Amino acid sequence: MSKIAKARIDSALCFAYGSLMVKRAFSHVRHWVFDLDNTLYHPSARLFDQIEVKMTSYVMEELGVDAAEADRLRSSYWRDHGTTLAGLMREHDMDPLPYLEAVHDISLDHLEEDRELAARIKDLPGKRIVYTNGSAPYAERVLAARGLSGLFDGIYGVEDAGFRPKPEREAFDIIFGKAGIEASSAAMFEDDPRNLAAPHAMGMRTVHVAPDPHEDDHVHYSTDDLSGFLAKVL
Numbered sequence: 585m586s587k588i589a590k591a592r593i594d595s596a597l598c599f600a601y602g603s604l605m606v607k608r609a610f611s612h613v614r615h616w617v618f619d620l621d622n623t624l625y626h627p628s629a630r631l632f633d634q635i636e637v638k639m640t641s642y643v644m645e646e647l648g649v650d651a652a653e654a655d656r657l658r659s660s661y662w663r664d665h666g667t668t669l670a671g672l673m674r675e676h677d678m679d680p681l682p683y684l685e686a687v688h689d690i691s692l693d694h695l696e697e698d699r700e701l702a703a704r705i706k707d708l709p710g711k712r713i714v715y716t717n718g719s720a721p722y723a724e725r726v727l728a729a730r731g732l733s734g735l736f737d738g739i740y741g742v743e744d745a746g747f748r749p750k751p752e753r754e755a756f757d758i759i760f761g762k763a764g765i766e767a768s769s770a771a772m773f774e775d776d777p778r779n780l781a782a783p784h785a786m787g788m789r790t791v792h793v794a795p796d797p798h799e800d801d802h803v804h805y806s807t808d809d810l811s812g813f814l815a816k817v818l
C-alpha cells in the first residue's frame with residue numbers, strides 16, 4: 585500500500601473514531617440547550633453589527649453621551665456585567681423592555697433557511713430549548729428566518745430570567761427550572777465561551793460553536809459546524 589493510501593485510511597479511521605467518541609459522550613443527553621445569536625446562524629450574517637449600532641444610539645439618547653462614550657460604556661458593561669443591558673440596569677436603573685425592543689429592531693435579510701440544521705435538531709431525542717441573552721420575541725423572528733420554527737419545546741430570553749444574563753449561574757438556574765432542564769442529562773451549545781462555565785459546573789456537556797476554536801477547561805468540544813457536529817452526536 586502506498587504511503588498516501590495509508591495516510592488516507594488513517595485519517596478516515598481517525599475521523600470515524602472521533603465520531604464514535606462524540607456519540608458516546610452524548611449518549612446520555614436528553615435535554616438540548618441552544619444559544620441563539622452566532623450559534624444557530626453563522627456569525628458571517630453579522631446581525632450583531634446592526635444590534636450594536638442600535639445599542640449605541642439607545643445609550644447615547646438615554647444617557648446623553650456621544651457615540652465614543654456610548655461605545656466605551658457598552659464594552660465595559662459587557663465585560664463587567666455580562667451584557668450591556670445588565671450594566672445599564674445596575675448602574676443607571678434603566679427600564680429593560682423598551683431597550684430590548686429597540687436594539688432588536690433589525691433586518692434579518694442576511695439570514696437564510698438551513699434545512700440541514702433543522703433536520704439535525706429535529707432528530708435530537710428529548711427536550712430542546714433556545715436560551716438567549718436577547719429577547720424571546722426576537723429569537724422567534726430569527727428562528728423563523730432560519731426555518732427552525734416549531735423545533736423547540738421552549739424559547740427563553742433574558743426577560744425570562746428576570747433580566748439576569750448569562751453567564752450568571754442564577755440566570756441558568758431560573759431558566760432551567762422553568763424549562764425543566766436537568767443538567768446531568770443536558771448539553772449546551774453556545775458561541776460565547778464565558779456562557780459555558782456555569783453549564784459545565786452544573787455537569788452539562790458543553791459545546792463551543794464558533795469559527796475559531798476556544799480551549800478552556802469548561803469547553804468539552806469546539807466546532808465551527810453545528811450541523812456536522814450534531815450529525816456525529818446522532
Ligand SMILES: [Mg+2]
Pocket residue numbers: 619620621622623774775776
Ligand atoms: Mg450567542
